[in-house]
Amino acid sequence: xxxxxxxxxxxxxxxxxxxxxxxxxxxxxxxxxxxxxxxxxxxxxxxxxxxxxxxxxxxxxxxxxxxxxxxxxxxxxxxxxxxxxxxxxxx
Amino acid sequence: xxxxxxxxxxxxxxxxxxxxxxxxxxxxxxxxxxxxxxxxxxxxxxxxxxxxxxxxxxxxxxxxxxxxx
Numbered sequence: 057x058x059x060x061x062x063x064x065x066x067x068x069x070x071x072x073x074x075x076x077x078x079x080x081x082x083x084x085x086x087x088x089x090x091x092x093x094x095x096x097x098x099x100x101x102x103x104x105x106x107x108x109x110x111x112x113x114x115x116x117x118x119x120x121x122x123x124x125x126x127x128x129x130x131x132x133x134x135x136x137x138x139x140x141x142x143x144x145x146x147x
Numbered sequence: 148x149x150x151x152x153x154x155x156x157x158x159x160x161x162x163x164x165x166x167x168x169x170x171x172x173x174x175x176x177x178x179x180x181x182x183x184x185x186x187x188x189x190x191x192x193x194x195x196x197x198x199x200x201x202x203x204x205x206x207x208x209x210x211x212x213x214x215x216x
Contacts (some may be wrong), residue, residue: 116153
């Protein structure tokens with residue numbers, strides 16, 4: 057299991073990204089819906105902050121955001137489909 | 148154009164693996180008549196659509212499939 061704070065920050069990113077994306081899809085067919093527009097704007101704003109918070113602590117989420125520390129954070133570490141089980145990792 | 152986010156869409160925690168089911172799902176995704184093939188067609192056919200709404204739909208549905216990648 058990833059450490060708690062990394063897991064929580066990642067969940068925040070996943071949550072706001074999901075909301076924003078779902079609103080965007082809904083708006084494809086209901087472009088005038090004010091509630092959906094507002095919800096999307098709110099989620100997009102929260103997402104931006106959540107991404108910044110995560111990347112600040114745990115490295116880039118997109119290749120374009122990489123390189124800040126002069127390192128290879130983008131390619132390093134686990135990829136999303138690899139389990140974060142620490143016991144497993146030590147084997 | 149595309150960007151890739153190094154994250155899953157939502158957390159996944161599989162307790163009981165099922166290889167037979169996995170085989171079926173991956174073949175629905177990438178196999179013959181699979182979603183991936185369809186997505187590539189949608190993303191390629193957007194360019195000749197006469198209406199913006201059609202472009203939007205083909206784009207969004209194509210992208211949705213790539214979320215599985």
